[in-house]
Amino acid sequence: MELGVFSLSDIYPDSPDTAASRIDDIISYGILAEQHGLDVYGIGEHHTRQFAVSSPAVVHAAIARATQRIKLTTTASVLSVLDPVRVYQDFATLDLVSHGRAEIIAGRSAFAEPFALFGEDIAQLDDLFAEKLDLLLRLREQKPLTWEGRFRPPLHEAEVNPPAHGDLPVWVAVGGTPSSALRAGRLGLPMALGLIGGTIDHAKRLIDLYRSAGREAGHPAERLTVGITSHFYVGQSQEQALEEFYPYYHRYLSPETNGGRGFYVDRPTMQAMASRRGALIVGGPREVSEKILEMRSVLGIDRFLGQVDLGGMPQQMVRDSIQRFGDDVAPAVRHVLAT
Template sequence: MELGIGMFGDLTYNETEGKFQSAQERLNQMIEQVKLADELQIDSFVLGEHHRPDYAVSTPEIVLASLASVTKHIKLASGVTVLSSADPVKAYQDYTTVDLLSNGRAELIAGRGSFTESFPIFGQNLNDYNELFEEKLNLLLQLRDNEVVNWKGKFRPSLNSQTIYPRPEQPLNVWIAVGGTPESVYRAARLGLPIIFAIIGGMPKQFKPLIEFYKEQYVKHGHDVEKMQIGVHSHSFFTENKDDLTEKYFPYYAAQMNRIGKQRGWPPYSQMQFLGGMSPEGALYMGEPNMVADKIINTIEMFGLTRWVAHIDVGGPSHKDLMKAIELYGTKVVPQVKKALL
């Protein structure tokens, strides 16, 4: 069982100055935060890709390469690489390089992308959303599995008896990230790929049919059940008492949810939603360590997970508060969860 942390590089918004912190400051804070996670023996770090003014990270592979040189143990993963708008050859080279720099700690978590800003930037048509991902995933897996590649598709030039360098010491670990789409779950199971579910709203138990569907299809397609890996990635935050969470963190969280929600037609995010999400049945893993640890344990046991990732920087909380959240997670939550699962 692996327990990790995830980030998107959310920028802190300064209400007084009316602007976001600089990306340079946030990136340097992130390095310090992940170094602490590594020292605390947290298992993995997952970093997302965005192309927006409120996030600092558009190229996770570069940040992960920087982290490879200052960490020793923690796995370094994208979360996600928006494969639909990326070049699979370049993505494969990038993550193979991170893997070599980190002595085998890199992973590529591929997703279709719930944010679509990267599509026009890289000249992709959103009308090809599903077809792009299917084709590019096919090429990525061919690059992973074959030293010499012959491949032909619709959206990029063909490869004819081509070897891509550098070569990894072991096959690159590729995961599929999904929301709640059965087609995406089926694809991952059919291909025998590890899967990670983003559960960020509603009730986690609603995902149980999808997870059972993945397990059934994984076995049905002849894959080794001993190699099955299933993860969940959820919004999280850790404080020493619940009042700190509602008074200090809620404004950051709500502001970010409202920035995204305004573009997607969502109603304003309320404190009632926030508190409901923190209930035992809700999808927010936030609060004091003992309470959150119990909730994580229940989720792991309910789904039969092999990985759980706490996404901890939604809304851009302060560096001080993020460092404290990582400390609480690494020293109190993680040990309690792992002890319960022994």
Template sequence: MEDSMADQQPVVELGLDTFGDRTVDQQGNPVSYPQVIRDVVEEAVLADRVGVDFFGIGEHHREDFAISAPEIALAAIAARTERIHVGTAVTVLSSDDPVRVFEKFATLDAISNGRAEIILGRGSFTESFPLFGFNLQDYEGLFEEKLNLLHELLKEQPVTWEGALRPALTNAEVYPKTENGLRAWVGVGGSPESVVRAARYGFPLVLAIIGGEPARFAPYVDLYHRALAQLGRPDLPIAVHSPGFIAETDEKARELYWPGYQAMNDRLGRERGWPPVTRDRFEAEIEHGAQHVGSPETVAQKIATTVRSLGIQRFDLKYTSGSTPHEHLMTAIELYGTEVIPRVRELLAADAAPEETAIPEPAETPAP
């Protein structure tokens, strides 16, 4: 008898995310923006080849990231890959238009033959607001209103809608239609209100865990499940997006990852008033926090722990942090697909396997 569809599904989906960080070459020279974009496409092609389930690209509009139009890069990736799902991490919906978001992803879905996904969020940077003429004072209202409209558009039926910050629509049809609908998630950074909003609209949840012990997000997972239940909705998948890096050994992974991590965090610190990051803090985040950095075995064990502690259905490793050269990123992707993913599934399968019960020896029959 053939296996059921449920039996064929992996224990957990395992993906990769990048923001298209501007890298350096092996001599430490900055790589051009066009080359970084081409490199990201090659990284995704490799991810597809080694068995990664999802490849996400973040949207940014600042000098340290090369990709401001992820849908175009994703279309190039979709045309060169066969099985990997492709999507954003995240689409900054507040400063985009829901109609254009639907149109772009419906097109990407066609190119990829149904492999497109959207992760919707507000983003961790605000450069897109003045760039596209939006008022930061409307930060909350823009996201709420546009999420509401996109939720209606995803039904792929005529839409009549009215809001306060965007022109109304009356019986509007949006094209192209998709063959099987679009998979859309909502990404949140730890706000209870955002978790409940995702449940209210019936979107799967992505938790961005970029610092601290992943297990501390368990209350948000519980809140999401409770909100869905109270709303009468079926349970939906939860994913985690967390940073990390893989090399052949723990020591090599830390040494290759540290320079880019330090430069990125110090640059953000100068903008946001944080103190310079220390090596001790970096090591602590690897040992006890959100950084999944190390050898394939170390990273697999930590991912499995994150999956177990939160009961999630997907884990996406943000494998880039600052200027780490493309060659090292390619090695990390290959190790992730060929060693980390099989090991994580092995560890989780062992958790799920029923314990063997010893069969007692038969008692001796007394002699007559």
């Protein structure tokens, strides 16, 4: 089972952070994650000034040159508005820079702003994503490609350069929509499920749909890989973790932060979400270890990624969480799974 962390690179107007300082922090977190034995590091992609990173491949290239082992993924690439040819080129280049550690998690976008920025019609979101995902997957074959679709010019005997180091992994990001889980299963692609609310039992329904669709499409069980992403903090103890994390979690989810799209969460609600079957992964090393193992047992997940910095968390708080995850949680989880 793979364990890792990720950042969505959020920035707050009342903080001293800038895009430059946040990118420096995010690079340092990726290096630290490898130093403490984690398997995967993810960076999200956004296209407004409320976030620092619009090109994860560029930031990951900086991390790649300072690391040797950790996988470098996106959470997630906004494929609906991007040219799949360029996405493939960027991540194939990152794959060469990192000697085979690049991944793409392809998503549809939870925000409307990128559609206006790139001139795509949000009313055609599902068709855009389906067509662009199809082209991205075809590009991985590295043969002269002839292709035609509705949303970009056709390709005729095209050879896209550079070829990746190997078979560039492509996952599908699923936020909770059954149709997205079914698509990932039918294609036999790994699914990265965002668990940001509800319970483990809600996630199980989507994962069961995904695996059922994959089996019906004839894909072997070993191809039907599932990862979970969740809000996350490892403190010294359960009580201390909840107390420290709450102000940042409250701000991160609030409507003011999310342009009216968020909600207010109070402390009792957060505490309920951090319970054994809740979606929130916050606690001391023991509680976080137990919860990840519970997900493994109930959901059969192959990967867990925790959103390690959100709501303007101080750098030292983030670094301490990464260190505890790598030094205390990961060995405990691996020990139980090995025995």
